[in-house]
Amino acid sequence: MPIAIEPTGKAHIITLQGQVNSSNAATVEAELLHILQTGARNVLLGMTDLSDISGAGLRVVVVLAKRLRQTGGKLVIYGMQPQVREVFDLCGFLAVLNVAATRAEALEQF
Template identity: 25%
Template sequence: MDREAVGTADLGRLHVEVREHGRSAIFTPSGELDHHTAELLSGPMADAMDTGISRLVVDCGSLAFCDSTGLNVLLGARLRAEQMGGGVHLAAMQPTVSRVFEITGAEAVFTLHDTLDQALQE
């Protein structure tokens, strides 16, 4: 599969890799997504949608922590992507991050996948 890197951002506690795959933009955040680092993910997601990409895939396999600010980034991206006819797909969520989605009920509004490959197959 062609998964070419198109950008990265790093702020110590969070590193975000962005690449395109077919009609999807793949975001791979590694580390902690919180109030101090959320812009590293929200900015590239907005940039992708500004170019017309409405299918956003977030590979959460290396995401160790997500607070309410991080959750709000994902919810905001989901609303915008759905208005464009797409959506946000979350893949390979770790138990600590998954728990935030369970507690808040946010898991019900996202398309969740066990692996990145499954998220890309749709």
């Protein structure tokens, strides 16, 4: 599961590709938390190239959002594919997470 990281003036843009599931969720979580340890406070999480997410993947996103809130930061998710958006919706996460359709809309939230 490749993760691309692009620091900008407003936020770190992190792009997930492929799938986040029980076989790689721990690795993804470790990489994301490492980014926070290096000083990232505002994160855009791009899901344009994410084809599937499991419960383990959802947990990773929730942990990331919680850690950012604890440090005064913010998480904005953008570019959810319909099948990924449906998983977030069924779990009720769309109501509690910041979600934007595009990267440009997500950046406007900072």
